[in-house]
Amino acid sequence: MNYRTKTSTLIFGLASFATAIVFFNGCKSPTENKAITKTAEAKENLADAKETLDKAKKEYVLRYEAFKLESDSKIAENEKIIAELKKKAKMESNAAKEDFEKELAVLEQKNQSLKEKMSYYKDEGDDKWESFKLEFDRDMDNLGKALKDLTKNNTN
Structure with a gap:
């Protein structure tokens, strides 16, 4: 055989092989085609x-960070109010001063507890976060009211 004959035979053989592969791949059963489609859909x-x-995770992190910043701001404001009330209490000399200082110490401890509660909070899912947030807001509001009441009582 000469070179052209060998080349022609080789090309014909490869073309036949490629045709066979295409033909047999096209002859997959409907079940195989469905499985391939379902796999692609699943992926x-x-x-x-x-x-x-x-x-959702990114949104959760953003909500948490915003809440934490707001809470930290409220806690810092409470610390400022407590410091001002302590200064006023030192200037007083009446019998009510001791009771006032005790109430102030209790409120200061509650503020510190809220600060720690926020800093130690660990992500336990959205449901737990909502529960934590509601309880934390309630406690923060109660502390704020108590500080206002203490301020009113001290100025009277």
Whole structure:
């Protein structure tokens, strides 16, 4: 055989092989085609779910950070009010001073406890976060009211 014949035979053989592969791959059963489609859909759904989860986590972190900043600000404001009340209490010389200082110490401890509670909070999911946030807000509001009441009672 000459060179052209060998080359032609080789090309014909490769073309026949490629045709056979295409033909046999095209002849997959409907079950195989459904399985391939379902696998592709599952992969797409998984990717969508991961994207949604990532987005939800980012939103949760942003809400948490905003709440923490707001709470830290309120705690710092309470610390400022407590410091001012302590200065006023030192200038007083009446019998009510001792009771006032005791109440002030209790409120200062509550403020410190809220500060620690916020700093030690660990992510335990959205449901626990909502519960924590409601309880924390309630405690913060009660402390704020108690400080206002103490201020009113001290100025009377």
